[in-house]
Amino acid sequence: MERTATIAVLVENEAGVLARVIGLFSGRGYNIESLTVAPVDETRSISRITVVTTGTEMIIEQIKAQLDRLVPVHKVSDLTLDGAHLQRELALIKVVGQGEARVEALRLADAFRARVVDATTESFVFEMTGNAEKIDAFCGLMKPLGLAEVCRTGAVAIARGTRAL
Numbered sequence: 001m002e003r004t005a006t007i008a009v010l011v012e013n014e015a016g017v018l019a020r021v022i023g024l025f026s027g028r029g030y031n032i033e034s035l036t037v038a039p040v041d042e043t044r045s046i047s048r049i050t051v052v053t054t055g056t057e058m059i060i061e062q063i064k065a066q067l068d069r070l071v072p073v074h075k076v077s078d079l080t081l082d083g084a085h086l087q088r089e090l091a092l093i094k095v096v097g098q099g100e101a102r103v104e105a106l107r108l109a110d111a112f113r114a115r116v117v118d119a120t121t122e123s124f125v126f127e128m129t130g131n132a133e134k135i136d137a138f139c140g141l142m143k144p145l146g147l148a149e150v151c152r153t154g155a156v157a158i159a160r161g162t163r164a165l
Contacts, residue, residue, distance in 0.1 A: 009048070
């Protein structure tokens with residue numbers, strides 16, 4: 001039985017670390033559905049990598065064990081198993097259209113709490129945050145209205161409550 005896992009990894013913020021992590025996945029044929037990385041502690045030079053992947057329980061356990069063995073890795077956490085967590089993406093969505101399509105696009109954007117960040121007489125660019133399903137649903141509704149382009153950040157996730165990585 002396959003499942004989706006959101007794995008947070010604290011690593012040294014140095015050249016080549018991301019390549020090592022990606023190499024671990026590609027070398028073993030594991031798929032990365034989403035990947036984000038950013039510095040989280042400048043004084044200690046630590047970055048956080050959030051990887052969303054799918055696989056059987058055994059494969060996900062292998063991924064976590066192999067990540068934990070990489071030299072620049074400080075900590076590995078499977079947020080999907082460790083308890084309640086928040087997961088969000090940011091998307092910029094361009095919709096091109098005129099007349100009724102523009103009015104409908106604005107109405108749906110309001111319902112989904114998407115913000116207009118750019119507007120011309122023929123297009124809108126909406127900014128939206130939420131889980132992947134919400135963004136997918138919004139994009140699906142925008143297709144017949146003139147969806148032209150989508151740019152997504154990938155998932156970021158954090159544990160709820162007092163737990164910290």
